[in-house]
Amino acid sequence: MVTSLLADRMKYIKASEIRELLKITERPEVISFAGGLPAPELFPVQALAELSSRLILDDGQKALQYSTTEGYTPLREKIAGRMKKVFQANIAVDEIMITSGSQQALDFIGKVLINPGDEVFMESPSYLGAINAFRAYEPKFVEVETDSFGMIPEALEEELKKARHPKFIYVIPDFQNPTGRTWSLQRRKALVNLASRYGVLVVEDNPYGELRYEGEMLPSVKSLDSEGWVVYLGTFSKTLCPGMRIGWIAAHRNLLNKLLLVKQGADLHTSTISQMQINRYIETEDYDAHIQKLRRVYRMRRDTLTQAMDRYFPGDVYYNHPQGGLFAWVELPAGIDAAKLLEEALNRNVAFVPGAPFFPCTPKKNTLRLNFSNMPENRIEQGIMCLADALVSLQ
Amino acid sequence: MVTSLLADRMKYIKASEIRELLKITERPEVISFAGGLPAPELFPVQALAELSSRLILDDGQKALQYSTTEGYTPLREKIAGRMKKVFQANIAVDEIMITSGSQQALDFIGKVLINPGDEVFMESPSYLGAINAFRAYEPKFVEVETDSFGMIPEALEEELKKARHPKFIYVIPDFQNPTGRTWSLQRRKALVNLASRYGVLVVEDNPYGELRYEGEMLPSVKSLDSEGWVVYLGTFSKTLCPGMRIGWIAAHRNLLNKLLLVKQGADLHTSTISQMQINRYIETEDYDAHIQKLRRVYRMRRDTLTQAMDRYFPGDVYYNHPQGGLFAWVELPAGIDAAKLLEEALNRNVAFVPGAPFFPCTPKKNTLRLNFSNMPENRIEQGIMCLADALVSLQ
Numbered sequence: 208m209v210t211s212l213l214a215d216r217m218k219y220i221k222a223s224e225i226r227e228l229l230k231i232t233e234r235p236e237v238i239s240f241a242g243g244l245p246a247p248e249l250f251p252v253q254a255l256a257e258l259s260s261r262l263i264l265d266d267g268q269k270a271l272q273y274s275t276t277e278g279y280t281p282l283r284e285k286i287a288g289r290m291k292k293v294f295q296a297n298i299a300v301d302e303i304m305i306t307s308g309s310q311q312a313l314d315f316i317g318k319v320l321i322n323p324g325d326e327v328f329m330e331s332p333s334y335l336g337a338i339n340a341f342r343a344y345e346p347k348f349v350e351v352e353t354d355s356f357g358m359i360p361e362a363l364e365e366e367l368k369k370a371r372h373p374k375f376i377y378v379i380p381d382f383q384n385p386t387g388r389t390w391s392l393q394r395r396k397a398l399v400n401l402a403s404r405y406g407v408l409v410v411e412d413n414p415y416g417e418l419r420y421e422g423e424m425l426p427s428v429k430s431l432d433s434e435g436w437v438v439y440l441g442t443f444s445k446t447l448c449p450g451m452r453i454g455w456i457a458a459h460r461n462l463l464n465k466l467l468l469v470k471q472g473a474d475l476h477t478s479t480i481s482q483m484q485i486n487r488y489i490e491t492e493d494y495d496a497h498i499q500k501l502r503r504v505y506r507m508r509r510d511t512l513t514q515a516m517d518r519y520f521p522g523d524v525y526y527n528h529p530q531g532g533l534f535a536w537v538e539l540p541a542g543i544d545a546a547k548l549l550e551e552a553l554n555r556n557v558a559f560v561p562g563a564p565f566f567p568c569t570p571k572k573n574t575l576r577l578n579f580s581n582m583p584e585n586r587i588e589q590g591i592m593c594l595a596d597a598l599v600s601l602q
Numbered sequence: 603m604v605t606s607l608l609a610d611r612m613k614y615i616k617a618s619e620i621r622e623l624l625k626i627t628e629r630p631e632v633i634s635f636a637g638g639l640p641a642p643e644l645f646p647v648q649a650l651a652e653l654s655s656r657l658i659l660d661d662g663q664k665a666l667q668y669s670t671t672e673g674y675t676p677l678r679e680k681i682a683g684r685m686k687k688v689f690q691a692n693i694a695v696d697e698i699m700i701t702s703g704s705q706q707a708l709d710f711i712g713k714v715l716i717n718p719g720d721e722v723f724m725e726s727p728s729y730l731g732a733i734n735a736f737r738a739y740e741p742k743f744v745e746v747e748t749d750s751f752g753m754i755p756e757a758l759e760e761e762l763k764k765a766r767h768p769k770f771i772y773v774i775p776d777f778q779n780p781t782g783r784t785w786s787l788q789r790r791k792a793l794v795n796l797a798s799r800y801g802v803l804v805v806e807d808n809p810y811g812e813l814r815y816e817g818e819m820l821p822s823v824k825s826l827d828s829e830g831w832v833v834y835l836g837t838f839s840k841t842l843c844p845g846m847r848i849g850w851i852a853a854h855r856n857l858l859n860k861l862l863l864v865k866q867g868a869d870l871h872t873s874t875i876s877q878m879q880i881n882r883y884i885e886t887e888d889y890d891a892h893i894q895k896l897r898r899v900y901r902m903r904r905d906t907l908t909q910a911m912d913r914y915f916p917g918d919v920y921y922n923h924p925q926g927g928l929f930a931w932v933e934l935p936a937g938i939d940a941a942k943l944l945e946e947a948l949n950r951n952v953a954f955v956p957g958a959p960f961f962p963c964t965p966k967k968n969t970l971r972l973n974f975s976n977m978p979e980n981r982i983e984q985g986i987m988c989l990a991d992a993l994v995s996l997q
Contacts, residue, residue, distance in 0.1 A: 210856060212769060212803060214717050214739070220863045244668055252662035260655035267647035271843035273639055307702055307847075311869040318738065322609050340867040343713065344609070374607060408607060448666035450874035452702075461605060468615045472735040474706040478873055479845035 219342045223335060225560050232558040238590035240559040240577040243384065243533055249501055250448050251492065258487045262480070270480040276471050278305025278455070279482040285489050286441065286455050294416060294427035296439065298457045304466055305477045309414055309442040309454035312466075313340035315473070316410055316438065316456075319465045320374050321346045328366060328376040328407075330358055332565035332574070334384045337377055337412065346374070348567035355527070357390030360397040367405045375408035375438075376401075380428055381416040382532025385565045385576035389530050395428050402436040408462075409437045415532035417446050417498050420506035422530045435459035443485055445533070446498055451481035505533070511584040512577065515591035521598060526577075533580040536562070539573040543601055546572065551597035557590050614737045620730060620955050627953040633985035635954040635972040638779065638928055644896055645843050646887065653882050657875070665875040671866050673700025673850070674877040680884050681836065681850050689811060689822035691834065693852045699861055700872045704809060704837040704849035707861075708735035710868070711805055711833065711851075714860045715769050716741045723761060723771040725753055727960035727969070729779045729807065732772055741769070743962035750922070752785030755792040762800045770803035770833075771796075775823055776811040777927025780960045780971035784925050790823050797831040803857075804832045810927035812841050812893050815901035817925045830854035838880055840928070841893055846876040900928070906979040907972065910986035916993060921972075928975040931957070934968040938996055941967065946992035952985045 225241065232239040262270055277283070283303045290296040306312045313336065321327065321344035329338070331350035338348070349370065352362035357380060367373055378398065380390035390398075402409045411428040429439040435458075442454035456466060470476070488494065512535060513528050520526065525538040539545060545561035552559065562574025579587060620636065627634040657665055672678070678698045685691040701707045708731065716722065716739035724733070726745035733743070744765065747757035752775060762768055773793065775785035785793075797804045806823040824834040830853075837849035851861060865871070883889065907930060908923050915921065920933040934940060940956035947954065957969025974982060 211801075212715055213860060214713065214715050214720075217714060217860055217863075220860075220867065222863055223866055242668075247663035247667050250662055250666045252658055252666070255666070256655040256658035256662065259658060260651040263647055263651035263654060267645055267651065268642035271645045271647070271650070271845040272642050273637075273839075273844045307869045307873075310867075314868045318609065319612060320607055320609050325609075336867070336870070343864070343867055406606075444668075449668045450666040452869065452871075452873045465608060465612055465615075468612075468617055469738070471618050472615065472705075472731070472738055473709045473868075474702045474847065475731070476847075478702075478847045478876060481873060481876070 216343055216345060219345055221339065223339055225335060225564070228558065228560060231553070236556050238557045238582065238586050238593070240557070240579070240590060242581060243578055244581040245445055245449065246504060246580055249504060251488070251497060254488065254492050255484065258491060259484055262483055262487055266483065270483045272479060274476050274479040276304070276467050276476045278303070278477060279479065279486060282482050282486040283455070285486060290439070290441070290457065293424065294413070295430040296427050296457070297430070298439070302460060302463055303455050303457050304463055304470065305482055306454045306456055306470070307474065307477045308444060308449070308452040309412065309440040310336055310340065312440045312454055312456040313337050313412070315466050315469045316375070317341045317344040318469050319462070320408070322372065325372040325374040326370040327374055328363065329567045330378055330383065331567070332385055332562060333377065333567060334379060334412065335565050338567050350566065350568050355388055357388070357394035358398065360394065360401060363398070363401055367401060367407065373405060373407045375410050377410045377412065378428065379412045381413055381425070382418065382529055382534070384415070384532070385534055385560070385562060386536040387527055387529025387532055387534045388536070389425070392425055395425065395431055398428060399431045399436065403434055407436070410440065411437055412440045414442045414445050418502060418505060418533070419531035420502055420509055429457065438462065446501065447485060447488065451478065451485065453477065453481050453485050505580055508579045508582070508584060508587060509535070511587045512579040512591065515588045519592050519595035521595070521602070524598065533578050535577045535579065537575045537577060539575070539598070541573055544572045545575040548575070548597055548601060551600055552594055555593040555597055557593045557597070559594070611738055611740060614740055616734065618730060618734055620959070623953065623955060626948070631951050633952045633977065633981050633988070635952070635974070635985060637976060638973055639976040640840055640844065641899065641975055644899060646883070646892060649883065649887050650879065653886060654879055657878055657882055661878065665878045667874060669871050669874040671699070671862050671871045673698070673872060674874065674881060677877050677881040678850070680881060685834070685836070685852065688819065689808070690825040691822050691852070692825070697855060697858055698850050698852045699858055699865065700877055701849045701851055701865070702869065702872045703839060703844070703847040704807065704835040705731055705735065707835045707849060707851040708732050708807070709738070710861050710864045711770070712736045712739040713864050714857070715803070717767065720767040720769040721765040722769055723758065724962045725773055725778065726962070727780055727957060728772065728962060729774060730960050732807065733962050745961065745963050750783055752783070752789035753793065755789065755796060758793070758796055762796060762802065768800060768802045770805050772805045772807065773823065774807045776808055776820070777813065777924055777929070779810070779927070780929055780955070780957060781931040782922055782924025782927055782929045783931070784820070787820055790820065790826055793823060794826045794831065798829055802831070805835065806832055807835045809837045809840050813897060813900060813928070814926035815897055815904055824852065833857065841896065842880060842883065846873065846880065848872065848876050848880050900975055903974045903977070903979060903982060904930070906982045907974040907986065910983045914987050914990035916990070916997070919993065928973050930972045930974065932970045932972060934970070934993070936968055939967045940970040943970070943992055943996060946995055947989055950988040950992055952988045952992070954989070
C-alpha cells in the first residue's frame with residue numbers, strides 16, 4: 208500500500224550497515240570494536256548533574272522555551288573562541304549555526320547544495336554517515352585517490368577537470384573516520400588552493416580534531432581559507448557527550464543564511480536547554496582539563512590496540528597507527544573478505560565493522576575499521592587475540 | 603560566489619515571515635499576539651530541575667550516550683498509552699518514532715513521500731511551518747475548501763479526482779493553526795473514507811489536541827483508520843515544554859521503516875537525555891494535573907481575548923471562538939490589508955501575524971492570527987483595545 212506512494216529518492220536511502228550491526232553487539236559478552244562510541248565512564252556526570260538543575264532553576268523559563276534557529280549566542284561565542292584557539296580559524300559568531308549533531312549539518316549541506324547528478328568528491332574510503340546523508344539528494348560520488356597524507360592533489364585536480372557539475376569536496380582531515388588518517392599541512396593547502404581555482408566548496412568535517420595523542424596540532428583547512436570556500440563542521444559529541452546532540456556548522460554568511468532557512472523547515476532550532484547546558488559547562492568547568500583526560504585514556508587504548516595487533520596479527524595484515532581520534536584501519540590480504548572474518552569473529556564474541564560500506568563507489572572487501580575508545584585495555588587486548596585467531600581460521 | 607552552487611530546491615525555500623516578525627516583537631513593551639509560544643511561567647521548572655539532576659546521577663552514562671534512531675522505548679510506550687487514553691488511537695510501540703519536535707516529522711514526511719509536482723492537499727489556510735517544510739520537496743499544493751467543521755468532503759473528492767500524483771492530505775483537526783478550528787466527527791470519518799478510496803495518506807498533525815477548554819474530546823483521525831492510511835504527529839512542545847524538542851510520529855510499519863532511514867541520515871537520533879527527562883517526568887509527576895492547569899489558565903486567556911474582541915472590535919470584523927489550542931482567527935472587511943494593520947498596530951506596540959502566508963496558494967490579505975497563550979489577561983485586553991484603535995484608524 209504505502210510503497211507505491213514513496214518519493215523516488217527513497218531508492219537511494221539505505222539502512223546504515225553499522226547501526227544494524229550495533230544492535231547485535233549490545234550483548235555484554237561481546238567485545239566490540241564496531242561502534243564509534245565515546246567512553247561513557249568519562250562523561251562529566253557529576254558536573255552536568257549539578258549545573259543542569261541549577262540552570263533549570265535559574266533560567267528554566269528560557270531554557271525550556273522555543274529559541275532562535277541560529278542557536279544560543281553565548282555558546283556560539285564560545286565555539287568561535289575555541290576554533291580560534293585550537294584550530295587557528297577566525298570565525299565570526301554570525302557565521303556559526305548550532306545543529307543537532309554534525310550529522311544534521313551533513314544533511315543540510317546535501318539539501319542546500321546537491322542537485323541530482325552533481326559531483327561530490329570524497330576521500331576513499333570516507334564516513335558512512337556522510338555518504339548516507341548526501342545520497343538522499345542523488346549526487347554522483349567521485350572517489351579521489353587518497354594516501355596516508357590525505358587526498359592526492361593531482362588526482363583531485365584530474366577529477367575536478369572531468370566533472371560536469373562539481374559541488375563540493377568532503378574531507379575529514381584529522382584522524383579520519385574510518386581510517387584514522389591525518390592530512391599533512393601541504394595537502395591541506397593544496398586542497399584550499401584547488402577549491403578556489405575550480406570554484407567548488409570544501410566541507411571539512413572535524414569531530415575528532417581535539418583528540419590528538421601525539422604530534423603537533425595542525426591548522427584546520429578552514430583556517431587556511433581566506434575566500435570562504437570552506438564549510439566547517441564541529442561537534443561536542445566526542446569531547447563532551449553525544450546524547451545531547453549538539454554540533455555546529457561554520458560557513459560564509461551567504462551560505463549560512465541558506466542553511467538557516469533549511470533548519471527552520473527541518474526542526475525550527477536545536478534543543479535550547481542542551482545548548483545552555485553545554486555553554487554553562489564550558490563557562491564553569493575546566494573543559495581543557497577534561498579533554499586532556501580524554502586524550503590520556505584514549506592514548507592508552509590506542510597503544511594497547513596497536514601493540515596487540517603488532518603481537519598477534521599475521522605478518523600479511525596491514526594496519527595503521529593513528530595519531531588521534533577513535534579508529535584504526537586494517538587491510539587484510541587481498542583474498543580475504545572482512546564480512547567472512549566478521550562471521551568468524553562474532554562466533555568468538557568479537558565485533559568490528561567491515562570496510563566495504565565506507566567506499567562510496569568501489570568497495571574494498573578486504574578492509575575493516577577498529578574502534579578503540581569504548582573498551583578498557585584488557586578487553587581490547589583479548590579482542591585482538593580472538594580476532595587474530597579468527598583470521599588464522601580463514602587462511 | 604556561493605549562490606551559483608546552490609541546489610535548485612533553494613528557490614522554493616523561503617524565510618518564515620513569522621520567525622522574522624518574532625525578532626521585532628521581543629521588545630518587552632510589545633504586546634504580542636504573534637508567536638505560538640506556550641506560557642513559560644507554567645513550565646514545571648521545579649520538578650524538571652530535580653529529576654534532571656537525579657537522572658544524570660543515576661543513569662548519566664546512558665542518558666549522555668548515543669541511542670537508537672527510533673527513540674527511547676519507555677517513552678514510546680508512554681506515548682502509545684496516552685494516545686490510547688486521550689485520543690482513542692491504538693498504536694503499537696514499534697509504530698512510533700521520536701522526532702526532534704513535530705517540525706522534524708513534517709520535514710521527513712516531505713522527504714519520504716514528495717516527488718516534484720506531486721499533489722499535497724491542505725486546509726486553507728494551514729500551518730506555515732508545514733507549508734515551508736514540504737515546499738523544499740517541490741510539491742504542488744492544492745488548497746481544499748474548508749469551513750468551520752473542517753475540509754468539505756465534496757470539495758476534497760473533487761480535487762482528488764483531478765489530481766495526477768496525489769500523495770497526502772495534511773490536516774490539523776484539533777484547534778487548527780492558524781484558525782483555531784476543530785473538525786467535526788463526521789468530517790473526520792469522511793476524510794479517512796476518502797483517503798482509503800483514493801489511496802492517499804492523511805497526515806494528522808495534532809500539537810494542540812490535549813488543550814481543549816470546552817466541549818467533548820473527539821477521537822483522533824488516526825483512531826478512525828483501520829487500514830494504516832493515517833500518519834499521526836504529536837509533540838510535548840505545547841503540553842510540557844518546547845525547548846527540549848521532543849515530538850513523535852506514528853505510522854504504519856512500512857512507512858515508519860522509511861522514516862527511520864531518513865532520520866538515520868538526518869541526525870542519527872533525538873537527544874537521549876531529553877527523551878529520558880520527559881519519560882521520567884511522566885513516570886514520577888502528575889502529567890494529567892499539569893495539563894488541567896494549562897487548560898485552566900489558557901481557557902481564561904481565551905475568554906479574555908474573545909470578550910475583548912466582542913467589546914472593542916467594530917461590527918464588520920469576523921472572528922471565531924476556538925474550543926481549544928492557542929489561536930483565534932480574524933477576518934477583516936474585504937478591503938483591509940492585515941499587513942497595513944500590522945504597521946498601525948506596531949506603532950501602538952501590538953504585534954500579530956497577518957494571515958496571508960498561511961494560504962499555500964491564494965493569500966487572503968484581510969486575515970490575521972491571534973495567539974492568546976503567552977500573555978496575562980490584562981495585557982490581552984489592553985492589546986485588543988489598541989488593535990481595535992489601529993483598525994478604526996484604517997477605516
